[in-house]
Amino acid sequence: MQTLSTRPPVTTPIAAPLPPAAGELMCSGHAACPGCMEPLTLRHILAILGPDTVAVIPPSCMAIISGPQPFSSLRIPVYQPTLEASAAAASGLRRALDAQGRQQTQVIVLAGDGGTYDIGFQCLSSAAERNENILYFCFDNEGYMNTGAQKSSSTPHYARTGSTPAGKTTRKKNLTEIMAAHGVPYAATASIGDLTDLRRKVTKARDLKGLRLITLLIPCLDGWGLPDDGALGAARLAVACGAFPLVEVEDGVRWTINSAAPTRPVADYLALQRRYRQLPPCDAAALQAEVDEAWTRLVQRSAAGPHTTPTGDTR
């Protein structure tokens, strides 16, 4: 067996899939759940980044979507590291490409929230401190969905998962604030629910150097309890109710809010999802208060400018 295997011709005796459009880096026939927004999100990302890209994909839904050996749904090289090591692996890959004069090649990470907020966080913090030149995408479906929906530190308050059957007792970790505190060049949230904003952010991140991180909300049909056609609506409502505000932070100091002030109550968003089934009204009110408080803080951050930064580092 070779160290790195080339893809053999597809010999499956089924109708040939449609050939990918010219230049399309994400192929049809991938293994995502029907209705999932993750492949659609990635398709737009890769279209913007182009073929001179190498992806690091830890165990996650994306590792399944990108295909089992010998298949691949991505027309770029993929390295699958261990779950906790994406940012470290991407750093090693980056340096090896730099050493070969390949500074223009994008090294990207396509990780889930478990591999980012939880087990992969130590090496992510270190890569951020070293300001490694990598573009990190966190596909945040708010739990370990690939193992059947258990809680991660990205799971929101009160959500029911396989490991929190009575509802999670603590809040979702705020990854954007943590990354901003590292003073990285770019940290943002984006959603397929606002494609224009998402594409603008990916383009902006592409053209910056250093550690850039974009957290993408990916509603999980199975893990959140959504109908098969419910993902896009949930993604939009998450932004509209303020549960997942769209923001960007440059150099850890310049905060910009990219979504309008919440126009819908959080209760509307919760009602879509079975993970909040039988949520007592007092808990729904508490969640609404958390979302309101987070929004107020964001507004203050974006209005205050660089003087109230966590690090005071304006680079």
Add this chain to the structure above:
Amino acid sequence: MNRAAQTLLLTGNHAVAWAARLARPKVVPVYPITPQTPVLEKLTEFQAAGEFDAEVLTPESEHSVMSACIPASLAGVRVFTATASQGLLLMHELLHYASGARAPIVMANVNRTVASPWAFWPDQTDSLAQRDTGWIQYYVESPQEALDTVLQAFRVGEGVQLPVLVNLDAFYVSHSLEPVSVPAQDMVDAYLPAYAPAHRLDPQRPESWGNVVTQDMYYRHRQAVEEAMARVPELAAQADRAWAELSGRSHGVVERYRCDGASTVLLTMGSMAGTARDAVDALRDAGQAVGMVKLRLFRPLPVRSLRAALAGTRDVLVLDRNHSPGAGGVLHQELRAALYGMADAPRVHGCLAGVGGVNVSPRHIAGFVQQALQRPPQPESQWVR
């Protein structure tokens, strides 16, 4: 470029750093740990002086060090790192990952006791506990051998696409000064041509590594790793001969010291071999037919060479500076497996000598020999000091 070899007074750690510099790795992720730290500091010193053209990464842990090493190697560049003890243990998951990825990383490991409790003394349990990870393993006796072995490790590892661990004992080798012949860059360049693997992570010709495989693919992959391992003893011997032709120094895969006509042979690895030489000299002077076999290549275990080296010997005393609870000495265990079924196999006595870094002098070793020969070999390794 310096054209002639120079003799420098170096510790084992600095000899390792010199070897790494001469091998021209392109990526060096590294994390400090006692007693390996001087390797890291010497390399960063070389780099700061413009004498070492490598990307040096200093991540937050040894786990991230090895995580960075693997894809860097798969991207097609030579990769070096160094660690010790707890650092090696923290890498454990990635050690398997590296050999599975067929990444010919070279890593120096300074053998140090494993906690708990905390200790900093020479003991080889750290690396011997990694024997099933798919890494080639060398054990060296001196700073000079450390330098020569790091260079040979790149040649062997890249020859079979497997990672290599070069082990040197804490302090006895890592911090002992001796005059070391540092080869000219030209000579090393001739010995180690630039690394250019056939497969690499490269957008210009997309290939991937790590995706989920079927049972059959996994099975065949493990077979391929085993086939590569099986080639190592011969390749290591060739690499040693080729280095001897250039440098005049050969260390062998298995070294026999005063074994001719020996009825009793000491078998050991690393710095203990130096002590055992003195013990053999003293015992020979006293008229006893005792020799020593130094095992330099531990993984893969060179079974045929070991059998040949020990053929005709009545008793073998294995000196293990390591401890596997419930099994005793690792080398004791390995040797008995290697000799099982051999016609006229020697009797094997296992000695847990120097565990935790306790001092073992030539006089002690002479005592172990007298003690062991008084009774038939026991199945258990014996605690001796």
